[in-house]
Amino acid sequence: QKEVEQNSGPLSVPEGAIASLNCTYSDRGSQSFFWYRQYSGKSPELIMFIYSNGDKEDGRFTAQLNKASQYVSLLIRDSQPSDSATYLCAAAGNKLTFGGGTRVLVKP
Amino acid sequence: KAGVTQTPRYLIKTRGQQVTLSCSPISGHRSVSWYQQTPGQGLQFLFEYFSETQRNKGNFPGRFSGRQFSNSRSEMNVSTLELGDSALYLCASSLSLGDTEAFFGQGTRLTVV
Numbered sequence: 001q002k003e004v005e006q007n008s009g010p011l012s013v014p015e016g017a018i019a020s021l022n023c024t025y026s027d028r029g030s031q032s033f034f035w036y037r038q039y040s041g042k043s044p045e046l047i048m049f050i051y052s053n054g055d056k057e058d059g060r061f062t063a064q065l066n067k068a069s070q071y072v073s074l075l076i077r078d079s080q081p082s083d084s085a086t087y088l089c090a091a092a093g094n095k096l097t098f099g100g101g102t103r104v105l106v107k108p
Numbered sequence: 109k110a111g112v113t114q115t116p117r118y119l120i121k122t123r124g125q126q127v128t129l130s131c132s133p134i135s136g137h138r139s140v141s142w143y144q145q146t147p148g149q150g151l152q153f154l155f156e157y158f159s160e161t162q163r164n165k166g167n168f169p170g171r172f173s174g175r176q177f178s179n180s181r182s183e184m185n186v187s188t189l190e191l192g193d194s195a196l197y198l199c200a201s202s203l204s205l206g207d208t209e210a211f212f213g214q215g216t217r218l219t220v221v
């Protein structure tokens with residue numbers, strides 16, 4: 001079992017809709033969680049991080065963390081074609097462990 | 109403020125050769141981590157350096173090594189290259205050890221033929 005699991009997708013959403021991405025982790029010692037966006041051929045770009053249970057909003061992005069269920073999610077509101085990318089979830093203990101990523105496709 | 113700089117951007121090597129990749133972190137950042145990214149395995153952690161010392165190591169063979177200099181710049185070396193070492197090698201910098209808000213460089217695309 002991988003330490004951080006994500007559905008590989010592709011997750012296809014119409015423009016203007018909400019994209020919902022999920023991530024589960026196995027290490028209960030993980031303290032913080034990160035979402036990175038990676039465009040094809042580019043390096044990962046940090047878009048959000050969350051440490052505490054609950055929701056954290058930043059612009060069109062909302063991260064949700066439930067440590068009891070070992071579950072992290074990312075919501076992208078008003079999805080735009082420019083949001084089409086692979087989204088990587090990462091859990092931090094003494095190092096960052098990445099999931100395999102979810103490919104998101106926003107269709108105009 | 110300059111970002112993380114990795115050189116070279118692209119590299120083609122033949123099997124059996126060795127290669128050295130370089131990473132200059134964001135100014136003021138003292139921790140540098142290296143990752144290998146392949147389509148099949150995703151992003152895999154290689155090692156992390158802080159204050160010129162390796163602090164964490166992933167599950168890679170001893171052919172993969174690294175070091176960090178006093179100015180926080182880091183290099184990684186792969187010896188006796190294999191075809192399977194073809195990958196995007198990413199360096200990430202963060203302020204300090206345990207500060208996992210990491211920022212990635214553009215990566216070095218290594219092709220082994």
